Amino acid sequence: MKSPSRNTRLNQWIQECATLCLPDSVYWCDGSADEYNRLMQQMVASGAAIPIKQRPNSFLFRSDPSDVARVEDRTYISTASQIEAGPTNNWIDPAELKKTMTGFYKGCMRGRTMYVIPFSMGPVGSPLAKIGIEITDSPYVVCNMHVMTRVGTRVLDVLGPDGEFIPCLHSIGAPLEKGQKDVLWPCAPIEQKYISHFPEENLIWSYGSGYGGNALLGKKCLALRIASAAARREGWMAEHMLILRLTNPEGRSFHIAAAFPSACGKTNLAMINPTIPGWKAECIGDDISWMKIGPDGRLYAINPESGFFGVAPGTSYDSNPAAMDTLKQNVIFTNCALADSGDIWWEGFDGPPPGHAIDWKGKDWTPASKVDAAHPNARFTAPARQCPVISPDWEKLDGVPIDIFIFGGRRASVVPLVHEAYNWDHGVFMGSTAASETTAANIGAVGNLRRDPFAMKPFCGYNMGDYFQHWFDMGDKLAARAPRIFYVNWFRKSPEGKWLWPGYSENSRVLKWMCERVSGKAEGRQTPIGILPKDGELDLKGLSIPAQDLAELMKVDAAAWKAELPDIDQHFKQFGGRLPARLGAQLKALKERLG
Ligand code: SAT
Ligand code: MN
Numbered sequence: 001m002k003s004p005s006r007n008t009r010l011n012q013w014i015q016e017c018a019t020l021c022l023p024d025s026v027y028w029c030d031g032s033a034d035e036y037n038r039l040m041q042q043m044v045a046s047g048a049a050i051p052i053k054q055r056p057n058s059f060l061f062r063s064d065p066s067d068v069a070r071v072e073d074r075t076y077i078s079t080a081s082q083i084e085a086g087p088t089n090n091w092i093d094p095a096e097l098k099k100t101m102t103g104f105y106k107g108c109m110r111g112r113t114m115y116v117i118p119f120s121m122g123p124v125g126s127p128l129a130k131i132g133i134e135i136t137d138s139p140y141v142v143c144n145m146h147v148m149t150r151v152g153t154r155v156l157d158v159l160g161p162d163g164e165f166i167p168c169l170h171s172i173g174a175p176l177e178k179g180q181k182d183v184l185w186p187c188a189p190i191e192q193k194y195i196s197h198f199p200e201e202n203l204i205w206s207y208g209s210g211y212g213g214n215a216l217l218g219k220k221c222l223a224l225r226i227a228s229a230a231a232r233r234e235g236w237m238a239e240h241m242l243i244l245r246l247t248n249p250e251g252r253s254f255h256i257a258a259a260f261p262s263a264c265g266k267t268n269l270a271m272i273n274p275t276i277p278g279w280k281a282e283c284i285g286d287d288i289s290w291m292k293i294g295p296d297g298r299l300y301a302i303n304p305e306s307g308f309f310g311v312a313p314g315t316s317y318d319s320n321p322a323a324m325d326t327l328k329q330n331v332i333f334t335n336c337a338l339a340d341s342g343d344i345w346w347e348g349f350d351g352p353p354p355g356h357a358i359d360w361k362g363k364d365w366t367p368a369s370k371v372d373a374a375h376p377n378a379r380f381t382a383p384a385r386q387c388p389v390i391s392p393d394w395e396k397l398d399g400v401p402i403d404i405f406i407f408g409g410r411r412a413s414v415v416p417l418v419h420e421a422y423n424w425d426h427g428v429f430m431g432s433t434a435a436s437e438t439t440a441a442n443i444g445a446v447g448n449l450r451r452d453p454f455a456m457k458p459f460c461g462y463n464m465g466d467y468f469q470h471w472f473d474m475g476d477k478l479a480a481r482a483p484r485i486f487y488v489n490w491f492r493k494s495p496e497g498k499w500l501w502p503g504y505s506e507n508s509r510v511l512k513w514m515c516e517r518v519s520g521k522a523e524g525r526q527t528p529i530g531i532l533p534k535d536g537e538l539d540l541k542g543l544s545i546p547a548q549d550l551a552e553l554m555k556v557d558a559a560a561w562k563a564e565l566p567d568i569d570q571h572f573k574q575f576g577g578r579l580p581a582r583l584g585a586q587l588k589a590l591k592e593r594l595g
Contacts, residue, residue, distance in 0.1 A: 228460055315346070
């Protein structure tokens, strides 16, 4: 197919990749509904996609059981010197990595079509938007990119003959020999998977996986890893944050950006349905926030994505009604179960489980089965515009002004329900020391506590010590207009292992307290770790939480915090000379406050 673009650099790169990967044909995506439908029908015909009868234009895919999540162990930040990638990233020398991967890419698309996907992260034409071009041999990736990003010819129009783009080369790494029958989910074995980033030349090479963040290269690879490195160079921020707008009964709006690790409830919080009377919430984004200082000196955020790639298990009308309503049509489901009723199903779905279903591996499943019907990292891919609580301003070209940052994670103990930083430096300290129990969003052990600074450990495209410094630099520029910083933990448990806080919609009570802090209506109480709600300040009307549970939720246990200090010290030490001195000062101050 002839190139529809006049961009010389782009056409040259496509030519090079085609010569290397040797696809049967090259196809330029136009982003149309027609194109989406055609590819879906092809995949239905091959058996890779299963139409979901009860949800119009919706399809279920089952991945290879080895290809179910991001592969952090096989994700690389390949900078000229290792120190630039820093201690939290895997690193291989760029020349060596390119040599290895070029070996894999040679002929890797034989028997397949090479799709060229022009996409925009951010509304086309936004001053914050960036253009990427993904090459892939997976039609599943093309359809997902249609939902998650803005794809098509209008992107090529903006790119023009000499515009800048970020090249994203992806292959599932499963060439087809003549006459060889394809499998339903082709991919390469784990030791051949590489998710590689070359931030110094704005380049992404991904090989061997067809799943989520490994393959939809606009998301984690471009919008976080490559963008975070560019943001530091250019003086803006690319963060792993949801964005929401909360409006109080008096009509004042607050914009909140919140960073939690994958599968810790960002999508639920982004679509929260407040239980407190008179408060209204609107969703702007559920995963990524790009932020830039505006002419008035405040920080403005856009959601660079156009869809939700959310964790399915646990999503229900109980936990997230807006998400459920988003999933009524035009959805791609991956690794969910298929009930005999013809609808999808997963653990935590509303109502009783189906008497019989086909599980994510394609096997018979009944409630008596010992295994989960849906994979714990099963996902839905759904257009953001279908969300009933999407903000009318979600595609505002200049973004929305952020008032509040929230950090958090899953912690069964130690960390209280909510606390506020004393100032920006203290907030950066909170973000830099954030810790959370690991989830199924990555291949690896689940439930282990790890430091995940700013929920960016898997997504920071450069030395994280420098990333901390970038946060200080941004704070210095924002000065009095900087957002206030809070830390939450919805996941605290009693010593018997019972959740102490109801979570979900009830989290609106915590958000309300934050807004009242920002507008000077809540006094708070000073503790060694930060500012907590004063007795009676958290609106608990209509909730019946035993006093003992509430006390536990709000407890600042100095001994338990002191016991964390050596680990924070160790965590900081790994950054050596790249650790900003201001973080050392914060650690010292915390030590002193704890006595
Ligand atoms: O698979 S993704 O990386 O896109 C999902 C996530 O981990 O947040
Ligand atoms: Mn995420």
